[in-house]
Amino acid sequence: MGSRNLIYILIAVGLGLVAVVLANSYFSGVEERQERAAQQEQLARIVVATQPLDFGSPLTAENVRLQNFPANAVPVGAYFSVEELLQGGQVALRPIVPGEPILADKLSGRAVLSAKLPEGMRAMSIPINANNAVSGFVRPADIVDVLLTRDLDGEKVTEVIMEAVQVLAIGTVQSEAATEPGLAGTATLLVDLYGAQKLTLAQKMGEMSVVLRNVKGEQTEVATNVAVLTRDVSPIRGNYGGGAASAPAPAPVYVSAPPAPSAPAASSGPVVRPRPSGPSMTVVRGTAVTDYSVNRLGGN
Structure with a gap:
């Protein structure tokens, strides 16, 4: 065996x-x-x-x-x-x-972020959360605009400080294939040296936000010197941020309900109410309709 x-x-x-x-x-x-x-x-x-x-x-x-x-x-x-x-x-x-x-x-030879940077460019991280980063849908390789909200002369102002900025990483995630939304506390952006200086100063001035934009969109859709003030949020008060003034709010229009139809007359034919000759005024009291003659000066 x-x-x-x-x-x-x-x-x-x-x-x-x-x-x-x-x-x-x-x-x-x-x-x-x-x-x-x-x-x-x-x-x-x-x-x-x-x-x-x-x-x-x-x-x-x-x-x-x-x-x-x-x-x-x-x-x-x-x-x-x-x-x-x-x-x-x-x-x-x-x-x-x-x-x-x-x-x-x-x-x-090793996976370092600095090896991905083009010549003359820098990587700069800014804090993000669900409120200022599109609820976590900003991912590596996305293109964003950077906004700054700060106090100015007793009111809030929001400015576009950078446009068409590429996102290199969210937290430590650098994979462009990542598609799941997530928030890791920071967004690392690809900027030049001047842009890195602007972002560093902006963090001290107020709260920054990032907004997604079309990757294939134009590089300059709006002017970066456009700012929105607190008063611009209300259309009734008009636009005081330097743009065209908003149209004043239209006066409210009140529409009353039509008078209730009066009871039909006993006679079979229509009842024709005589109207006074010359200028007149009609007064409706409930279902009663009375015509009054008036002169040119408003007397009766």
Whole structure:
């Protein structure tokens, strides 16, 4: 009995080895055929992603592979070897979709926010909450306008201090693929040095808010010097913020109910009430209607 089990085990091991050899030969043949096709059709073999990669995702042999690419259209910074790419423990700095070429400017040795900043730009964080950040629907890569509400001569004023600002992160979440609403206390914005100075000073002056805008919208929809004062909120008091004056509120119009119809006369024909000649005035008391003659000066 024991010898029979040993025979079965040896047979299973042998079949497994045969399967491994066949698989290796198959994949080796696929690689060789792709290399020959690339040489014949003047194609280059570059490294592309096989899985979606978010910010900070490490690159491994499981999520990248070589793929044929037109030799005259290879993007700058592409890798031609998986081994070369995996040296140094590279991580993604920007979202990469399956099939997209892996480029050097999208990678870093470590996932740091500073590596994502364009030349001359800064990352600046401002406090946010549900009231001043669209209930948490502001996400990384969104475009927002920044508003400041402060006291001015005894009343509140709201100003647009920055427009079309890109959001880099919400709290510590930097993934552009994040879609769930959330509030993490701060929003990190992409600004230049002057913008960082404005945001720093604005935090001392009052409360800041961010409002979402269309990503593809115009960069300058409104002038940044437009301000809304407390008195501008009420249309009855008019616009005193420098714009056109609002139209005065119309006087209320009171509509009285029509008089109740009088009881029908006993006679079968219509009753014609004589009206005085010349100027007259009609007075209605309940269901009784009386006509009075008046002269030109208002006397009767």
